[in-house]
Amino acid sequence: MAKIIAMMNQKGGVGKTTSSVNLAACLAVAEKRTLLIDLDPQGNGSLSIGLSKETFAGKNIYHALIGQIDIKDAIYHSELPCFDICPSDNNLSGAEIELVSLFARESKLKQAFKSIENDYDYIIIDCPPSLGLLTVNALNAAHSYIVPMQTEYLAMEGLAQLLNTVRLIRTSLNPSLELDGILLTMFDSRSGLHKQVVTEIKTHFGDTVFKTIIPRNVKLAECPSFGKPIILYDIESKGSEAYLALAKELILKERLKPSVPVKEKVAVEKVTDEESLMNSLPNLEKINLDEPPIFEQ
Numbered sequence: 105m106a107k108i109i110a111m112m113n114q115k116g117g118v119g120k121t122t123s124s125v126n127l128a129a130c131l132a133v134a135e136k137r138t139l140l141i142d143l144d145p146q147g148n149g150s151l152s153i154g155l156s157k158e159t160f161a162g163k164n165i166y167h168a169l170i171g172q173i174d175i176k177d178a179i180y181h182s183e184l185p186c187f188d189i190c191p192s193d194n195n196l197s198g199a200e201i202e203l204v205s206l207f208a209r210e211s212k213l214k215q216a217f218k219s220i221e222n223d224y225d226y227i228i229i230d231c232p233p234s235l236g237l238l239t240v241n242a243l244n245a246a247h248s249y250i251v252p253m254q255t256e257y258l259a260m261e262g263l264a265q266l267l268n269t270v271r272l273i274r275t276s277l278n279p280s281l282e283l284d285g286i287l288l289t290m291f292d293s294r295s296g297l298h299k300q301v302v303t304e305i306k307t308h309f310g311d312t313v314f315k316t317i318i319p320r321n322v323k324l325a326e327c328p329s330f331g332k333p334i335i336l337y338d339i340e341s342k343g344s345e346a347y348l349a350l351a352k353e354l355i356l357k358e359r360l361k362p363s364v365p366v367k368e369k370v371a372v373e374k375v376t377d378e379e380s381l382m383n384s385l386p387n388l389e390k391i392n393l394d395e396p397p398i399f400e401q
């Protein structure tokens with residue numbers, strides 16, 4: 105069964121799409137059957153691997169989410185064997201509104217995955233830059249999540265809101281949702297500020313930060329316009345090296361996990377009323393960042 109990972113951060117421009125596309129491609133190179141789900145109406149991930157909008161206009165993640173088609177019919181092969189994509193376009197922005205009136209609206213993606221979860225080793229979901237219904241669907245369908253963070257000033261700003269959403273999802277919908285790690289992106293080793301931010305985030309989050317740090321690398325910014333993931337665009341670039349290392353770290357982390365949980369999972373309080381989850385999403389800053397947040401694993 106596929107391990108389903110949501111790449112999420114409600115901030116835009118932190119490297120979600122770049123990391124989703126390139127991590128997925130590197131997992132595929134390691135012969136892991138990988139599916140990338142583009143869950144952002146901007147559709148940048150879909151274009152980044154060279155699909156043209158016309159190809160998938162009638163059949164994409166939007167049609168699968170609203171139940172018009174089986175997700176199998178919205179999956180396209182990429183240039184790399186083992187690497188498939190379920191694309192999106194701006195129709196998906198309407199889905200957020202259309203889904204509201206549907207029964208079990210927060211479980212649509214989870215339902216859709218049922219017909220394909222045995223066809224892949226990894227499913228990576230590139231989330232939109234918001235904590236709305238699409239991201240809720242991603243976190244409900246996922247086994248784990250990765251939070252890309254730019255190594256810039258105010259990197260941790262907005263994190264309280266993100267963690268609060270994750271907590272609500274855990275208590276109401278998906279108690280076993282785990283954090284794979286925080287992924288530091290666009291790191292410039294010549295910048296004192298970047299180094300300071302890395303130290304600060306590592307102090308705060310310890311082992312939950314991936315050892316692999318993604319450097320700022322112009323090739324990573326260039327490759328989407330050629331419709332190629334970094335490993336097909338420039339295998340020798342620092343960007344390729346970094347995402348290959350990340351894929352390896354993720355695979356090894358999975359292998360090292362105890363097959364029996366070390367400690368019993370703490371029983372979670374069930375929010376029975378789904379409304380209270382959805383209504384509480386916009387509530388901000390419930391977690392005090394002065395106290396380091398604790399990730400339940």
Ligand SMILES: Nc1ncnc2c1ncn2[C@@H]1O[C@H](COP(=O)(O)OP(=O)(O)O)[C@@H](O)[C@H]1O
Binds near residue numbers: 118
């Ligand atoms: N490591 C990197 N080095 C250089 N540019 C990057 C890197 N990661 C992302 N970018 C560029 O930064 C911009 C935002 O990245 P993106 O992955 O689209 O973020 P998000 O999906 O979180 O909005 C894009 O133009 C992308 O090409």
Ligand SMILES: [Mg+2]
Binds near residue numbers: 121
């Ligand atoms: Mg994006």
